[in-house]
Amino acid sequence: MKPIKTRILLIDDDSDAREILKILLEIQGYEVYAKSSVKSALTFLENLQPEVVISDLHMPEVDGYEAAALIRRQPWGKQLLLIVLSGYASVEVEAKAQQAGFDYQLKKPLDTILLERIIRQHMAA
Numbered sequence: 001m002k003p004i005k006t007r008i009l010l011i012d013d014d015s016d017a018r019e020i021l022k023i024l025l026e027i028q029g030y031e032v033y034a035k036s037s038v039k040s041a042l043t044f045l046e047n048l049q050p051e052v053v054i055s056d057l058h059m060p061e062v063d064g065y066e067a068a069a070l071i072r073r074q075p076w077g078k079q080l081l082l083i084v085l086s087g088y089a090s091v092e093v094e095a096k097a098q099q100a101g102f103d104y105q106l107k108k109p110l111d112t113i114l115l116e117r118i119i120r121q122h123m124a125a
Contacts, residue, residue, distance in 0.1 A: 005029065005030060006030050006031065006052060006119065007031045007032075007033070007049075007050035007051055007052070008030050008031065008032045008033070008050055008051070008053070008119075009032075009041060009045060009048060009050045009052070009053045010022055010025075010032065010034040010035070010054050011034075011035050011036075011041045011053065011054070011059070011064075011067065012056040012085070013056060013059045015036065018034045021054070021085075022034045024112055030052075037059060037061060038055070038062035038063075038064075038066065039062060041053075041067070042071075045076075046076065051081060052080060052081045052082075052083065053071060053081070053083070054083045055082070055083070055084055055085065057085070057093070058086070064084050064086070064097070064102075065096060065097065065100040066100075068101035068102050069100050071101065081122040082102050082103050083104045083106060083118065084097045084104070084106070085110060086108060087107070089105075089107045103122075104118055
């Protein structure tokens with residue numbers, strides 16, 4: 001029997017960044033889905049129930065903070081690994097991201113080795 005692949009959902013309004021990260025994660029063997037907005041991702045999330053969600057922070061309509069809070073309120077959203085990816089790095093941003101429900105804040109440009117380590121540790125737990 002084939003092992004079940006880890007399902008990852010990317011949420012980023014920047015199509016180039018989203019597609020590059022999607023390809024990089026697929027090369028690592030993950031099952032990756034991508035959405036351009038939080039609104040388009042929410043219904044999809046409930047049906048997909050991924051193990052990992054990686055979200056940009058600053059997006060139109062609904063930002064990453066609000067996305068994290070919405071996801072964490074769902075029964076299926078309590079155990080998943082929630083990572084924010086942002087070009088804005090500060091103690092305040094990190095504190096606000098953690099308060100919103102993110103497990104990790106990663107800075108752009110992304111350290112893909114660190115991301116891989118975080119996902120593997122979460123899946124092993």
